[in-house]
Amino acid sequence: MYFMCLFIVASLLANSLCEIKDGKKAPRIQLSDGNAIPALGLGTFLGFDEHGQKEVTARDVEDPVTWALDAGYRLIDTASAYNNEQYIGNAIRKTSVRREDIFLVTKLGSKDQRRVLDALKDSLERLNVTYVDLYLIHNPVAFKPDESGFDIVDYVDTWKGLEEAKKLGLAKSIGISNFNESQIERLMANCEVKPTVLQVEVNLNLAQPKLLDFCKRHDIVVMAYTPFGTLFQKGGETPPPKSDDPTLVEIADKYKKTTPQIVLKYLVQLGVVPIPKSTRKNRIEENIDIFDFELSNAEMDTLRKFNKNYRTVFPSFWQDHPYYPYEKKDVPDPDPFKGNH
Ligand SMILES: NC(=O)c1ccc[n+]([C@@H]2O[C@H](COP(=O)([O-])OP(=O)(O)OC[C@H]3O[C@@H](n4cnc5c(N)ncnc54)[C@H](OP(=O)(O)O)[C@@H]3O)[C@@H](O)[C@H]2O)c1
Ligand SMILES: *[C@@H]1O[C@H](CO)[C@@H](O)[C@H](O)[C@H]1NC(C)=O
Numbered sequence: 001m002y003f004m005c006l007f008i009v010a011s012l013l014a015n016s017l018c019e020i021k022d023g024k025k026a027p028r029i030q031l032s033d034g035n036a037i038p039a040l041g042l043g044t045f046l047g048f049d050e051h052g053q054k055e056v057t058a059r060d061v062e063d064p065v066t067w068a069l070d071a072g073y074r075l076i077d078t079a080s081a082y083n084n085e086q087y088i089g090n091a092i093r094k095t096s097v098r099r100e101d102i103f104l105v106t107k108l109g110s111k112d113q114r115r116v117l118d119a120l121k122d123s124l125e126r127l128n129v130t131y132v133d134l135y136l137i138h139n140p141v142a143f144k145p146d147e148s149g150f151d152i153v154d155y156v157d158t159w160k161g162l163e164e165a166k167k168l169g170l171a172k173s174i175g176i177s178n179f180n181e182s183q184i185e186r187l188m189a190n191c192e193v194k195p196t197v198l199q200v201e202v203n204l205n206l207a208q209p210k211l212l213d214f215c216k217r218h219d220i221v222v223m224a225y226t227p228f229g230t231l232f233q234k235g236g237e238t239p240p241p242k243s244d245d246p247t248l249v250e251i252a253d254k255y256k257k258t259t260p261q262i263v264l265k266y267l268v269q270l271g272v273v274p275i276p277k278s279t280r281k282n283r284i285e286e287n288i289d290i291f292d293f294e295l296s297n298a299e300m301d302t303l304r305k306f307n308k309n310y311r312t313v314f315p316s317f318w319q320d321h322p323y324y325p326y327e328k329k330d331v332p333d334p335d336p337f338k339g340n341h
């Protein structure tokens with residue numbers, strides 16, 4: 001009896017120590033190919049400034065990824081277009097978290113659609129890993145290799161390269177980003193391996209109920225990019241809610257959480273995988289600290305009502321491409337990438 005108790009206490013202790021060391025917080029969601037994706041991850045795109053894409057430094061990437069892994073994140077989202085893969089790789093190598101416990105996502109650049117396997121191998125080399133957990137077509141819109149203009153590459157052909165990558169074990173799972181419903185339907189009618197994941201913008205302003213329902217029916221897990229939408233934008237030009245919105249604050253107070261935590265929890269309960277980006281330690285820790293409470297159905301309905309079908313990420317400068325996925329503007333915005341897609 002005594003030894004039995006000792007054994008139970010010891011194994012409980014070992015388990016909890018293990019959990020602390022392992023630190024994983026987000027549960028995993030099953031993918032249609034048998035793999036599993038953590039329910040929340042870290043976004044790593046640093047965004048734009050007046051010169052175009054912000055200059056990427058090791059510090060801006062390695063520290064946040066290290067903090068995230070220490071805080072229990074196991075999903076890291078990057079892309080060849082973010083110019084940060086080598087720093088992501090450095091951070092992963094420096095931590096004590098095992099590679100096989102990390103779900104690493106990268107994306108095929110728009111200028112690389114005619115060289116999928118080579119582009120993936122370049123990413124793997126920069127990341128210094130032998131495989132990624134998920135490889136996504138970043139955009140159905142393709143560019144010429146020198147980025148001098150559009151290239152017309154059928155995404156069904158590009159997808160064949162991703163299927164090959166999965167067969168070779170270079171990507172455990174494959175998926176798409178910024179595809180619309182009819183594009184996904186066309187892809188599924190013409191592929192061998194179904195996409196497991198669609199990464200698109202989902203947040204309070206852009207709830208995408210129809211697209212989410214479509215994906216659910218087809219067993220495609222949705223990753224929610226730009227999960228905060230307009231939450232932190234100043235001024236009245238963009239739709240509510242902002243982070244001091246009284247309705248959000250009331251729900252947040254009830255659970256002793258912050259409004260960004262309520263937004264992330266709402267997305268998780270919708271069944272999508274938010275990938276909030278932050279380069280600050282306290283926010284990175286805050287954003288994953290959402291797995292100890294549950295929003296009620298009534299609160300979910302209240303939050304659903306903020307939907308305005310408003311896009312924060314609206315790449316209308318690509319709208320003349322035949323595979324442009326979104327609604328068009330009368331006058332497209334100037335290209336903020338300035339040739340660096
Ligand atoms: N597939 C695609 O085409 C695509 C497109 C867009 C984004 N993405 C991916 O999705 C990720 C997330 O999207 P995003 O970066 O556009 O937007 P986001 O994650 O919705 O918002 C990021 C902004 O919120 C701030 N923030 C984060 N947590 C906060 C908190 N707890 N309190 C207050 N402010 C907070 C960050 O500032 P600080 O960093 O200063 O904390 C940053 O300015 C990207 O990094 C990228 O990995 C993919
Ligand atoms: C790649 O990772 C291996 C260990 O897995 C390490 O020995 C090597 O130095 C790394 N290469 C670079 C360029 O960081």
Ligand SMILES: *[C@@H]1O[C@H](CO)[C@@H](O)[C@H](O)[C@H]1NC(C)=O
Binds near residue numbers: 180323324325326
């Ligand atoms: C979806 O993308 C196709 C281009 O492949 C486009 O013709 C169509 O209008 C898009 N659908 C919507 C609803 O925007």
